[in-house]
Amino acid sequence: MQRLLFSTLLVLLPWISQSAGLADRVNPLLGTDSKRSFSHGNTYPAVATPFAMTFWTPQTGEPGDGWIYTYQQPFINAFKATHQPSPWMGDYGDFSLMPMTGQPQIDWRARASSFQRSNEISKPYYYAVTLDKYKTKVEMTSTTRCGHLRITFPPSQPAYLSVHAHPRGAYIRLRPQEKKVCGFTRANNGGAPENFACYFVMIFDQPFSCAGMSADSLLHQDSQEMAADQVFAFLRFASGQSVTVRIATSFISLEQAEQNLAAEIGDRSFAATRNRSRALWEKELQRIEIQGASTDQEITFYTALYRVLLFPRIWYEFDAQGRMLHFSPYDGQVHAGELYADNGFWDTFRAVYPFFTILFPDRDAEIIRGWINAYREGGWFPKWSSPGYRDCMIGTHVESLVADAYCKGIREFDVQTAYEAMLKDGTQLTDQGGYGRTGLADYMRLGYVACDKTREATARTLEYAYDDFCIAQMARALNKPQDEEIFSNRSFNYRHVWDPSVAMMRGRLADGSWGPDFDPFEWGGPFTEGSAWHYTWSVLHDIDGLIRLMGGREAFCCKLDSLFLLPPKFSVGHYRREIHEMTEMVACKMGQYAHGNQPVHHVLYLYAYAGQPWKTQKWVRHACTTLYGPGPDGLCGDEDNGQTSAWYLFSAMGFYPVTPGTPTYVLGSPLFKKVTLHLKNGKTFTVQADENAAQNVYIQSVRLNGAAHAHTWLSHADIVKGGILHLRMGNQPNTRFGGDPQAAPYSFSRAEGR
Numbered sequence: 001m002q003r004l005l006f007s008t009l010l011v012l013l014p015w016i017s018q019s020a021g022l023a024d025r026v027n028p029l030l031g032t033d034s035k036r037s038f039s040h041g042n043t044y045p046a047v048a049t050p051f052a053m054t055f056w057t058p059q060t061g062e063p064g065d066g067w068i069y070t071y072q073q074p075f076i077n078a079f080k081a082t083h084q085p086s087p088w089m090g091d092y093g094d095f096s097l098m099p100m101t102g103q104p105q106i107d108w109r110a111r112a113s114s115f116q117r118s119n120e121i122s123k124p125y126y127y128a129v130t131l132d133k134y135k136t137k138v139e140m141t142s143t144t145r146c147g148h149l150r151i152t153f154p155p156s157q158p159a160y161l162s163v164h165a166h167p168r169g170a171y172i173r174l175r176p177q178e179k180k181v182c183g184f185t186r187a188n189n190g191g192a193p194e195n196f197a198c199y200f201v202m203i204f205d206q207p208f209s210c211a212g213m214s215a216d217s218l219l220h221q222d223s224q225e226m227a228a229d230q231v232f233a234f235l236r237f238a239s240g241q242s243v244t245v246r247i248a249t250s251f252i253s254l255e256q257a258e259q260n261l262a263a264e265i266g267d268r269s270f271a272a273t274r275n276r277s278r279a280l281w282e283k284e285l286q287r288i289e290i291q292g293a294s295t296d297q298e299i300t301f302y303t304a305l306y307r308v309l310l311f312p313r314i315w316y317e318f319d320a321q322g323r324m325l326h327f328s329p330y331d332g333q334v335h336a337g338e339l340y341a342d343n344g345f346w347d348t349f350r351a352v353y354p355f356f357t358i359l360f361p362d363r364d365a366e367i368i369r370g371w372i373n374a375y376r377e378g379g380w381f382p383k384w385s386s387p388g389y390r391d392c393m394i395g396t397h398v399e400s401l402v403a404d405a406y407c408k409g410i411r412e413f414d415v416q417t418a419y420e421a422m423l424k425d426g427t428q429l430t431d432q433g434g435y436g437r438t439g440l441a442d443y444m445r446l447g448y449v450a451c452d453k454t455r456e457a458t459a460r461t462l463e464y465a466y467d468d469f470c471i472a473q474m475a476r477a478l479n480k481p482q483d484e485e486i487f488s489n490r491s492f493n494y495r496h497v498w499d500p501s502v503a504m505m506r507g508r509l510a511d512g513s514w515g516p517d518f519d520p521f522e523w524g525g526p527f528t529e530g531s532a533w534h535y536t537w538s539v540l541h542d543i544d545g546l547i548r549l550m551g552g553r554e555a556f557c558c559k560l561d562s563l564f565l566l567p568p569k570f571s572v573g574h575y576r577r578e579i580h581e582m583t584e585m586v587a588c589k590m591g592q593y594a595h596g597n598q599p600v601h602h603v604l605y606l607y608a609y610a611g612q613p614w615k616t617q618k619w620v621r622h623a624c625t626t627l628y629g630p631g632p633d634g635l636c637g638d639e640d641n642g643q644t645s646a647w648y649l650f651s652a653m654g655f656y657p658v659t660p661g662t663p664t665y666v667l668g669s670p671l672f673k674k675v676t677l678h679l680k681n682g683k684t685f686t687v688q689a690d691e692n693a694a695q696n697v698y699i700q701s702v703r704l705n706g707a708a709h710a711h712t713w714l715s716h717a718d719i720v721k722g723g724i725l726h727l728r729m730g731n732q733p734n735t736r737f738g739g740d741p742q743a744a745p746y747s748f749s750r751a752e753g754r
């Protein structure tokens with residue numbers, strides 16, 4: 001009887017029978033309870049395949065607003081094709097659709113409909129919602145470059161669908177005889193040449209008639225073609241039916257969009273597209289198996305993995321002959337080969353790319369080939385790509401990606417050209433902002449960026465010094481001793497912004513004196529979205545050198561302790577108002593530790609360099625359990641293209657890449673009893689944490705493949721050759737583990753004896 005009941009349920013509720021998979025553990029709504037003044041992630045529920053060229057999302061915000069979908073908004077006004085990497089960067093190539101019944105509406109507020117959470121399903125591969133106002137159900141699924149939507153209209157009501165090509169140059173043509181709509185939009189927020197467009201082709205399975213077009217608020221009844229700043233088209237369908245539309249996108253041409261549609265969807269049904277997308281996610285998510293996690297932890301973990309596998313996005317397409325092509329946002333031409341877009345390297349170099357090197361090495365190499373093509377086409381590596389060069393944040397961190405991949409044996413890219421681009425970043429002056437190093441002339445002449453001449457000067461100095469370390473690592477690997485000498489020396493430039501009188505990193509003037517009125521709690525000025533309390537730790541490649549500046553291991557640990565003991569106070573500095581990262585620091589309840597922003601993402605791991613790794617274990621576990629959750633408010637600041645998620649993935653697995661560009665990971669406190677990584681080479685690496693529990697956060701002993709392991713770090717080779725890291729956990733620190741200086745992780749000055 002019980003068995004009969006169960007199998008009957010499976011038949012009646014196919015959703016339940018499918019929901020055993022990991023893709024159904026992902027909650028794309030995680031992080032959507034965000035607003036401009038406070039970010040719980042600033043995410044939107046992207047329906048997408050991994051690294052997809054185009055994502056699909058419901059829209060609750062005003063068209064063009066970066067906050068596309070926010071959990072507190074009870075109205076949906078469109079379903080949108082999006083390429084947005086962050087609300088702060090805005091969207092490009094975006095267009096939207098909206099079903100309506102009754103009178104067609106142009107105004108987004110007038111057409112918006114309420115919906116019930118109980119009628120909303122959000123998965124990586126599928127989104128569904130019923131619009132109360134129109135009694136219409138909308139479902140979305142997708143492929144890499146195409147969307148597949150199903151709209152079920154209610155009976156006996158006039159049924160409309162609006163297609164909106166967003167502003168900055170738009171065109172739509174209706175072809176009712178062919179059940180087709182095509183067009184383009186030049187919508188962008190920068191980083192795109194004049195001839196940039198996102199082309200789209202929509203093919204419907206039901207006939208429609210033209211109900212008119214509009215460029216403003218007036219409906220032109222007889223139009224079937226229109227070009228304007230923005231264009232709306234209204235299609236009318238027979239009422240009471242289900243309409244399925246296959247939508248292709250291309251950055252190359254309408255013809256290429258047709259080609260993408262033929263290649264990715266063809267004649268497949270909506271269910272077939274959905275099943276394929278689900279299978280793709282299942283395959284990638286299964287690369288990490290976790291045991292001993294609660295349901296909430298599983299949701300948090302696999303949603304983090306989903307976020308890490310969204311960016312950067314594929315920007316290449318395949319022509320009818322199967323050749324890989326891309327439109328270049330750097331020179332406006334179509335070229336052969338790979339291209340990726342949408343990445344803030346200031347965020348992602350820290351943990352996203354190191355994560356790729358372990359589990360997605362082929363993808364890592366392909367992405368780097370894409371950035372090398374960006375250099376070939378635009379003359380420089382990007383600093384913030386969306387889709388081309390954007391002037392945002394600091395540092396030239398593609399250098400880190402290259403050095404990190406190379407040192408881990410991932411070399412399927414043009415290493416010489418990559419090195420040439422790194423050298424250019426490190427030596428050629430430009431104040432363009434979208435690429436290169438602002439303030440480089442001073443940096444080379446004085447050994448630091450002068451804070452009276454360049455804003456965010458000390459943060460730049462610290463990050464340039466790390467980037468120089470990455471160049472030096474590559475110079476050594478490529479046997480270029482002169483370069484190695486120059487950039488190794490420059491990697492010590494962090495010392496030039498250390499002021500011993502305040503024992504912190506500080507702004508320094510061109511004449512060598514220190515910036516006036518030092519306030520360690522003041523954000524901005526010589527720093528970027530942080531204060532001296534945050535940036536003083538930004539010596540990613542030489543923590544030992546930093547320990548010496550601070551007067552030794554005890555003093556270093558004391559200073560780290562005070563980071564958590566201090567009140568979360570701040571002064572707003574040059575921002576002149578409280579920016580959301582400040583508010584989020586207060587909400588973290590970890591003193592001055594501001595996990596909501598990236599500059600401190602390595603800091604909890606630094607005790608492991610100074611003989612007190614149990615404090616790393618304590619704080620990492622604390623951050624994992626208090627700053628991450630499974631719901632719409634599940635993050636403590638901007639997610640940022642996978643970086644905040646990658647921090648969690650690494651930390652939950654038990655280790656973290658403090659120094660990308662070296663094949664090393666620092667041990668923390670694994671969150672689960674067991675984590676198994678299924679590597680591309682067929683091997684598995686397992687982290688087994690016996691007696692792990694909420695209060696048992698401390699490592700008692702470590703064995704690697706059966707042998708005692710005294711170090712507070714792992715090598716990349718330890719992981720990728722497969723094996724077992726066997727920990728025993730307990731509720732008291734084992735102060736004997738990791739106390740010896742020889743047990744500490746990599747530091748440049750110690751490795752080089754300087």
Ligand code: CA
Nearest residue numbers: 597598638640
């Ligand atoms: Ca951030």
